[in-house]
Amino acid sequence: MIYEGKAITVKEIDGGIAQLNFDLQGESVNKFNRLTIEELRAATDALKAQKNLKGLVVTSSKDSFIVGADITEFTELFAGPEEDLVANNLKANDVFNDVEDLPFPTVTAINGMALGGGFEMCLATDYRVMDPKAKVGLPEVKLGIFPGFGGTVRLSRLVGVDNAVEWISGGTENRADAALKVGAVDAVVDGDKLVDAAVAIINQCNEGKLDNQARREEKKGKIKLNAMESMMAFEISKAFVAGKAGKNYPAPVEAIKVMQKHAGMTRDKAIEVEAKGFAKMAKTNVAACLVGLFLNDQELKKKAKAWEKEANDVNLAAVLGAGIMGGGVAFQSALKGTPIIMKDINQDGIKLGLEEAKKLLSKRVAKGKMDAGKMADVLNSITPTLNYGDFKNVDLVVEAVVENPKVKDAVLRETEEAVREDAILTSNTSTISINLLAKNLKRPENFCGMHFFNPVHMMPLVEVIRGEKTSDRAIATTVAYAKAMGKTPIVVNDCPGFLVNRVLFPYFGGFAGLVRDGADFQKVDKVMEKFGWPMGPAYLLDVVGMDTAKHANEVMAEGFPDRMKDENKSAIDVMFENNRYGQKNDKGFYKYETDKKGKPKKVVDEETYKLIEPVVQGKKDFDEEDIIARMMIPLCLETVRCLEDGIVEDPADADMGLIFGIGFPPFRGGALRYIDDMGVDQFVELADKYADLGPLYHPTEKLREMAKTGKKFFG
Numbered sequence: 001m002i003y004e005g006k007a008i009t010v011k012e013i014d015g016g017i018a019q020l021n022f023d024l025q026g027e028s029v030n031k032f033n034r035l036t037i038e039e040l041r042a043a044t045d046a047l048k049a050q051k052n053l054k055g056l057v058v059t060s061s062k063d064s065f066i067v068g069a070d071i072t073e074f075t076e077l078f079a080g081p082e083e084d085l086v087a088n089n090l091k092a093n094d095v096f097n098d099v100e101d102l103p104f105p106t107v108t109a110i111n112g113m114a115l116g117g118g119f120e121m122c123l124a125t126d127y128r129v130m131d132p133k134a135k136v137g138l139p140e141v142k143l144g145i146f147p148g149f150g151g152t153v154r155l156s157r158l159v160g161v162d163n164a165v166e167w168i169s170g171g172t173e174n175r176a177d178a179a180l181k182v183g184a185v186d187a188v189v190d191g192d193k194l195v196d197a198a199v200a201i202i203n204q205c206n207e208g209k210l211d212n213q214a215r216r217e218e219k220k221g222k223i224k225l226n227a228m229e230s231m232m233a234f235e236i237s238k239a240f241v242a243g244k245a246g247k248n249y250p251a252p253v254e255a256i257k258v259m260q261k262h263a264g265m266t267r268d269k270a271i272e273v274e275a276k277g278f279a280k281m282a283k284t285n286v287a288a289c290l291v292g293l294f295l296n297d298q299e300l301k302k303k304a305k306a307w308e309k310e311a312n313d314v315n316l317a318a319v320l321g322a323g324i325m326g327g328g329v330a331f332q333s334a335l336k337g338t339p340i341i342m343k344d345i346n347q348d349g350i351k352l353g354l355e356e357a358k359k360l361l362s363k364r365v366a367k368g369k370m371d372a373g374k375m376a377d378v379l380n381s382i383t384p385t386l387n388y389g390d391f392k393n394v395d396l397v398v399e400a401v402v403e404n405p406k407v408k409d410a411v412l413r414e415t416e417e418a419v420r421e422d423a424i425l426t427s428n429t430s431t432i433s434i435n436l437l438a439k440n441l442k443r444p445e446n447f448c449g450m451h452f453f454n455p456v457h458m459m460p461l462v463e464v465i466r467g468e469k470t471s472d473r474a475i476a477t478t479v480a481y482a483k484a485m486g487k488t489p490i491v492v493n494d495c496p497g498f499l500v501n502r503v504l505f506p507y508f509g510g511f512a513g514l515v516r517d518g519a520d521f522q523k524v525d526k527v528m529e530k531f532g533w534p535m536g537p538a539y540l541l542d543v544v545g546m547d548t549a550k551h552a553n554e555v556m557a558e559g560f561p562d563r564m565k566d567e568n569k570s571a572i573d574v575m576f577e578n579n580r581y582g583q584k585n586d587k588g589f590y591k592y593e594t595d596k597k598g599k600p601k602k603v604v605d606e607e608t609y610k611l612i613e614p615v616v617q618g619k620k621d622f623d624e625e626d627i628i629a630r631m632m633i634p635l636c637l638e639t640v641r642c643l644e645d646g647i648v649e650d651p652a653d654a655d656m657g658l659i660f661g662i663g664f665p666p667f668r669g670g671a672l673r674y675i676d677d678m679g680v681d682q683f684v685e686l687a688d689k690y691a692d693l694g695p696l697y698h699p700t701e702k703l704r705e706m707a708k709t710g711k712k713f714f715g
Contacts, residue, residue, distance in 0.1 A: 003046040005039035010046060016054040017202055018047060019195070023061035030062050032117040032149075033070035037092050044098045055202030057195055058108040058125055065110050065134070066118025071143070071298075074291045078282045085279035089148045093271050096150050099124045100220070100267075105205035105212040109194035110134050110185065115173065120149035123158065123219075126205075126212040128185040129197045130176045136184060139171040141245075143294060144287030144667070146255035148278035153270040154219050156259050159183050161223065161233040164259065169241045169252035220267040234260040248532050248667045251281050285677060289669030292714065293659065296652035296670075300490065303649075304483050307491075310472060311480035312422070314338055314395040320411055321401035322353025322384070325428065328456030329398050331357040332485045334381035335457075341383045341390055350384045357382055360457055388418035396481050398450055400428040403551060405436060412447070413440055424477045426450035430501055430548075431555040434467035434494040444469035450478050451498060452487075453661055461660035462487040467494050490657050493647050496559025497552065499654065500661035502642060503671070505556045505564060506634035506696050508549065511537035512570035513693060514630055515612065518620030521571070521589055522604065527627045532665025537631065538589035539602060541572060542582030550576045563695035571612045578611055632674070633687050634696040639671035640703050643713075651713040672713040681707040 003010040007024040020043055022030045030036070047056065060066065077088065099106065099121075106125035108114075114122050114136045122128050122136065130136065138147045138155065146152060146168060156164035163182040167174065179185045189197045204210040225233060238256050245252040258277035262270035281287055315338070319329045322344040330353060333340040344350045361378055364370040370378075383390070391397075397419060401411050408427060416425060425447045427437055438444035449465025462482040466475055475491060482489035492499045515521050525536025533540075541549055549572060557565040575581075575588055582588030583600050590602040622630075639654050648654045655670020668674050675683045683699075684707040690697040699707075706712075 002050060003039075003043040005035075005042065007033075007036040008039040008043045010043050012053075013057070013195075014199070015203075016052055017057060017199055018050070018053050018055070019057045019059055020047070021059045021061055022066055028062070029064050030060055030066040030118070031068060031070045032066065032092075032121075033073060037095060040099070041095045044095060044102070047102060048098070053104050054206055055104045055199075056102060056106045056125070057198040057202070058106065058121070059195060060111060062112070064112035064118075065108075065114040066121060067113050068116030068118050068139075071291060071294055074143075074282075075288075075295070078287060078291065082279045082283055085282055086275045089275040089278055090272065092148075093150055093275065096120065096124045097267070097271070100216065105202045105210075107198035107201050109198045110136060111191050111194060113173075116140055116147070116151075117149050120147060120151045120154070122185075123151065123154040126215050127187075127198075127201050127210075129187045129189055129194055129201070130179060130185040131191040131194060132176045132188050133191070134176055135173045136179050137171070137173040138168050139173065141169060141171040141249070141251045141255065142290065144249070144251050144284060144290040145278060145281045146251050146258070148275060150267075150271055150274065152255060152259050152274050152277075153262060153267060155184070156263070157219050157221065157223055161225065161230075161237070161259070161263075165233075165237040165241070165256055168255050168259075169237070169245070171252075222266060223263040225263065230260070230263050234263070248665065249286065250284065251286070254281055286667045289667055289673060289677075292669050292673060293656070293666055296656050297488075299652050300488060300656055303491070304479055304489055307476040307479040307489075308483065310476035312395065312424070312473065312477045314477060314481045314484065316341070316394050317481065318343060318391060318394045318397045320344075320397060320399045320415060322349040322351075323400070324352065324356050325452070325454065325456065326400045327353035327356025328360075328454070329400060329428070329452060330382045331360045331378075332456050332487075334378045335361075336485050338481070338484055339381040339383070341385055341394065343385050343388070345386065347386070350386070354379075354382070354384060388415070391415070391418040392420060394419055394423055396424040396426065396477060398426050398428055398452075400452075403429060403432065403548070405432050408432065408437055409440055412437060416441055416443065422446070424448070424474050426478055428452050431497050431552045433496060434465045434470070438467045438469055445471040446474050448474045448478055449494070449498065450482065451500075453500075459661070460488045461500070461657060462489045463498050463500060463657070463661070464489050464491045465494055465498050466491060488656070488660055490653050490660075491649070492653075492657070493645075495642075495645065495647050496555050499642055499648055499657045501552055502556065502560075502647070503635055503638045503658060504662055505553055506638045507631060508537060508541065508553070508572065509564065509566070509696055510631045510634045511541075512566070512572055514622065514627065515571040516568070516615060516617060517622075518616060518618045519622045519627065520619075521608075523622075524627055524631070527624050528631060530624075531628055531632075532668060534663040541575075542588035542590055542592075542602070544582070545584050546572060546575045546581045546588055563698075569615050571615055574612050574615055575608075580608075580611075629686055629690060630693070632671075633690060636671045636675055636683070637687065637696070637699060637703075640675070640700060643672070644700060644702055676712045676714055680712065681710070683707075 001011050010020045013019045024030045107127040108122040108125045110130040112134050119136045138151045140146050159182045176188045180188050205212040241252045262273040317333050317338050318341040319326045320343050322342050330340050330342045342353050361375045365375050434449045438447050448470045451463040453459035464478045479489045521538040525538050528536045580587045586592040591605040592600040595601040651672045655672050658664035687699050
């Protein structure tokens with residue numbers, strides 16, 4: 001044994017060739033934490049001290065090679081001074097440089113994922129061989145940073161500027177065939193032959209058939225472009241990527257600027273440029289928010305895993321009410337491997353549900369994500385029916401009929417009679433109380449909410465809603481089923497609107513107030529889109545549907561009359577009364593025409609201004625700050641109330657619910673992190689400026705207390 005640690009071991013395998021193996025003890029995956037980097041330093045020193053080695057193969061004992069850096073260490077690291085971050089990166093880079101400079105040929109055998117720092121480790125060796133099922137990439141931009149262990153330097157010299165820009169600024173995970181095509185890896189061989197292939201490459205180097213020194217010098221030298229070519233390549237890339245990433249995500253463009261800056265430098269100087277650029281990005285609020293999101297997401301996954309241990313198996317599901325929503329649920333369940341019965345009361349409903357599933361599957365086939373055979377298999381896992389014939393075999397039912405308590409009550413009671421006593425009943429309601437719906441059920445302990453968001457196949461969130469009598473088994477089984485469908489489940493307690501709609505409607509209330517006070521709804525949309533929302537509030541209402549919004553608003557007003565009941569007629573009421581339901585009938589705040597791809601395209605409709613005139617009090621040009629404050633304060637305060645009322649368990653659940661459920665701008669981290677970033681005291685002060693607008697703008701006593709004591713939601 002040449003070296004033995006808790007994350008890395010080095011031993012001689014055959015003919016004077018050493019194997020450096022990553023296997024981080026006590027963890028299911030390899031990652032670059034402080035311990036691993038320290039051990040890589042010691043292992044590299046031990047290799048340098050060996051006299052007769054002819055080569056090195058780098059391997060991993062885990063299913064994945066190395067999944068990247070240990071992100072749990074980032075928060076503390078990024079909070080430090082910028083110069084410490086630069087020093088920290090340069091210290092780590094000394095180790096990667098020493099691996100690159102070892103006095104014999106080196107090859108990495110990539111099994112499974114090699115991402116971020118894991119792929120930068122691969123780039124430090126002379127050659128790379130890869131399993132066909134593995135993936136490689138540098139996804140750091142998704143955390144608001146870019147590669148910091150030499151990735152921008154080595155990849156741009158190895159695969160060329162265009163390919164490096166695409167991989168780094170897109171943060172893509174790349175399959176073996178794509179990696180081989182651009183030259184990021186040198187061979188693709190089956191997992192059990194990886195080490196043999198690596199040894200064969202080393203032998204060819206030692207026999208003079210391959211020149212590993214020339215390969216090394218290429219990676220350590222300058223980018224092989226003249227000044228004009230270099231300028232063209234980088235300037236075009238910057239313009240294109242800036243357009244795609246938008247100004248709220250600076251890391252992709254900064255990564256290109258850094259590559260441009262070090263293009264004419266050799267390795268050691270280039271790495272200094274990368275380290276400085278990395279530190280600059282790590283200190284941005286965007287990085288803090290995106291790293292926070294990643295950690296929150298890990299927390300959610302951990303909670304779901306804990307629930308899964310208590311769950312019953314769902315081998316057969318059922319959805320009641322075909323239509324677009326039911327078809328979407330059936331599609332998602334069947335696609336992810338859980339067969340499903342789709343029941344409706346008439347043939348038209350069934351037809352609509354099957355058409356929806358077929359349309360979504362056809363799109364996958366057209367994009368090459370699936371072949372016709374697989375499409376047929378998925379469709380065959382959806383069983384359409386007009387009766388409860390096979391319901392005795394069903395493990396979990398999703399009720400997705402119209403949003404009407406009487407209809408839902410009748411359907412749920414009927415279904416309870418048709419299923420086994422241990423089957424779980426769920427309601428895909430967006431606003432109706434689970435306790436109310438459970439009232440007439442014989443087994444309320446087997447009942448909970450399972451709120452999907454539209455369109456089901458695209459929206460990642462599912463709210464799993466616990467009623468007073470819901471059992472842990474019902475919650476656990478529903479969470480596990482949501483996860484099996486590829487969704488992110490969040491467990492919330494029952495209240496009108498649950499988490500997402502309860503928070504969304506005060507935001508719409510802020511919008512209605514702005515329009516009433518003379519703001520142009522188009523300007524409000526533009527300001528909120530610039531703030532980072534995928535669509536402004538008027539456009540969002542058109543997508544949600546004015547009838548849906550009106551109904552939900554009534555439920556919320558009844559549940560929280562002190563702040564959500566408004567006796568005045570709003571612009572939303574006007575749209576509803578004039579049958580302007582939004583995209584579903586091609587006119588709402590905007591008109592909708594079909595574009596070349598067959599998608600609805602919004603067009604300005606002057607008629608809207610005439611219709612809302614009676615509810616608008618004069619015309620006023622609000623500035624951006626004013627619009628943002630009036631929109632965001634009600635949303636943030638309602639999120640605070642959801643936390644205080646115990647609707648969600650912790651701040652992470654609240655923020656992730658808003659990001660996954662309504663597209664809260666990810667680079668802002670969520671409503672509670674937004675308050676933290678502003679400063680709780682500053683936020684309360686801002687809300688107080690708008691106090692005369694009513695209770696939606698009044699901070700809670702607990703929040704005022706937090707402001708006084710300097711407390712934060714995220715410590």
